[in-house]
Amino acid sequence: MVDRPRRPIPEATVARLPVYARSLGELTRDGVATISSEQLAELAGVNAAKVRKDLSYLGSYGTRGVGYDVEYLLYQMSRELGLTQDRPVAIVGMGNLGHALANYHGFSDRGFVVAALIDADPTKVGERMGELVVRSIAELPAVVAEHQIAIGVIATPAAVAQDVADRLVDAGVRSILNFASAMISVPPDVSLRVVDLAVELQILSFYQQRGKVTLAAVPDPMRSPEGSTVVEADDGPTAVTAAAVARS
Amino acid sequence: MVDRPRRPIPEATVARLPVYARSLGELTRDGVATISSEQLAELAGVNAAKVRKDLSYLGSYGTRGVGYDVEYLLYQMSRELGLTQDRPVAIVGMGNLGHALANYHGFSDRGFVVAALIDADPTKVGERMGELVVRSIAELPAVVAEHQIAIGVIATPAAVAQDVADRLVDAGVRSILNFASAMISVPPDVSLRVVDLAVELQILSFYQQRGKVTLAAVPDPMRSPEGSTVVEADDGPTAVTAAAVARS
DNA sequence: ACCTGTGAACCCCTTCACAGCG
DNA sequence: CGCTGTGAAGGGGTTCACAGGT
Numbered sequence: 001m002v003d004r005p006r007r008p009i010p011e012a013t014v015a016r017l018p019v020y021a022r023s024l025g026e027l028t029r030d031g032v033a034t035i036s037s038e039q040l041a042e043l044a045g046v047n048a049a050k051v052r053k054d055l056s057y058l059g060s061y062g063t064r065g066v067g068y069d070v071e072y073l074l075y076q077m078s079r080e081l082g083l084t085q086d087r088p089v090a091i092v093g094m095g096n097l098g099h100a101l102a103n104y105h106g107f108s109d110r111g112f113v114v115a116a117l118i119d120a121d122p123t124k125v126g127e128r129m130g131e132l133v134v135r136s137i138a139e140l141p142a143v144v145a146e147h148q149i150a151i152g153v154i155a156t157p158a159a160v161a162q163d164v165a166d167r168l169v170d171a172g173v174r175s176i177l178n179f180a181s182a183m184i185s186v187p188p189d190v191s192l193r194v195v196d197l198a199v200e201l202q203i204l205s206f207y208q209q210r211g212k213v214t215l216a217a218v219p220d221p222m223r224s225p226e227g228s229t230v231v232e233a234d235d236g237p238t239a240v241t242a243a244a245v246a247r248s
Numbered sequence: 249m250v251d252r253p254r255r256p257i258p259e260a261t262v263a264r265l266p267v268y269a270r271s272l273g274e275l276t277r278d279g280v281a282t283i284s285s286e287q288l289a290e291l292a293g294v295n296a297a298k299v300r301k302d303l304s305y306l307g308s309y310g311t312r313g314v315g316y317d318v319e320y321l322l323y324q325m326s327r328e329l330g331l332t333q334d335r336p337v338a339i340v341g342m343g344n345l346g347h348a349l350a351n352y353h354g355f356s357d358r359g360f361v362v363a364a365l366i367d368a369d370p371t372k373v374g375e376r377m378g379e380l381v382v383r384s385i386a387e388l389p390a391v392v393a394e395h396q397i398a399i400g401v402i403a404t405p406a407a408v409a410q411d412v413a414d415r416l417v418d419a420g421v422r423s424i425l426n427f428a429s430a431m432i433s434v435p436p437d438v439s440l441r442v443v444d445l446a447v448e449l450q451i452l453s454f455y456q457q458r459g460k461v462t463l464a465a466v467p468d469p470m471r472s473p474e475g476s477t478v479v480e481a482d483d484g485p486t487a488v489t490a491a492a493v494a495r496s
Numbered sequence: 497a498c499c500t501g502t503g504a505a506c507c508c509c510t511t512c513a514c515a516g517c518g
Numbered sequence: 519c520g521c522t523g524t525g526a527a528g529g530g531g532t533t534c535a536c537a538g539g540t
Binding site: 301312 | 530531535
């Protein structure tokens, strides 16, 4: 309806938008009406120039001499991030991590609903977790269709991660968040993000091994507070086109 | 003892080393003796040129016309990552995520030992989890000293994340992995990595919102398989110098 | 013949610095 | 006078392409 996204937003910027959105949400709750790039930078842990550049990709929503209207900026950002309506998420793999994610209440406040839980283990299928019942992996296509699943979260052992990814893709899921310690390949039209806990620790281990170092990391796009040694490669973070990774 | 790290290793490369190490570990288990940059690239989900550049920062461990000796390369890489001896990790915050992390067995195989569990809730302190007993946050300095904690993992609510970080730093911990949805500031000599689950989902949401996109992400340094739309900004991951983020 | 190691080109992102507007 | 929005400069990382060993 409004002006459509004009120019392509850089990947690095996209990775920071959620961080700004989080800060803006807190400001809204605190009743703050207006904020400068300098102040927002402080809250998000980046520098002011970066904030202004990033926000400029969304449009000219600031007022010179004043700053940004918190509520309006948050609205525009949420729209850009597709958070104006809740997106249904399916979690596959009800081990320790899957359980934790299923019970994590941080999602509901931030634009997502855990709409389905899935496992391959027959002894786990049927188990009740809050409002949900664990469904069988065999039912995946039905579950995805039924709940209009937008994002699939893989929390299975590494050995079956690729198989699960394939099933998610076949079922029509086009966004995947992979927590398994395995590289998975998806078609070029599927978005994939990767979080490997052991990898995070190993990166920290590297820098500990030496003297201090200066890194930068926020959602791989995720740099941390400027100034401290935020070791988030960015690889941060971490978006890659799946096309190149042909199925081995 | 051996030749010390010659030139500084780029942050982006550091974030990928753990991914290579993971692949090399699998190759070792499969009894593969030698591997080319092309093959390793396939396994790690990056391109061959990048693999060669990255490995060249470690030294000249390959053989022209042949490739790399898997075991030797893995040894050198582990040494560089400081994984030759296990590093003790403390998890602070025994909620859903803290529990999951405490029970996650992927750490022990990859160079880390969960050596201590900590919570502020008196009803949780004393609780037994596997071989460990949950200790009070008040005991943090003693626990850190006792177990020589190298890395602190924050799995608390966002509201107390900064306080926990301050306590960890005061206790002498110089590497922190933050799972809380809050920006935290640490001194410049402390390494910080950030993983925010909601942020990851929101990044995926952005790309879903539009047509497909091409991203790149491995530990923000974490890009995914080349070719697919790996939406990991890299940003990977995500290392920043804390100094800049003065305590507000 | 093959594959590594690397200088050089290229590209993206960050940072600077200031013009432009309120 | 203040703060945004942005062209331009600067830096880092990726990719190319080939020289150099085996």
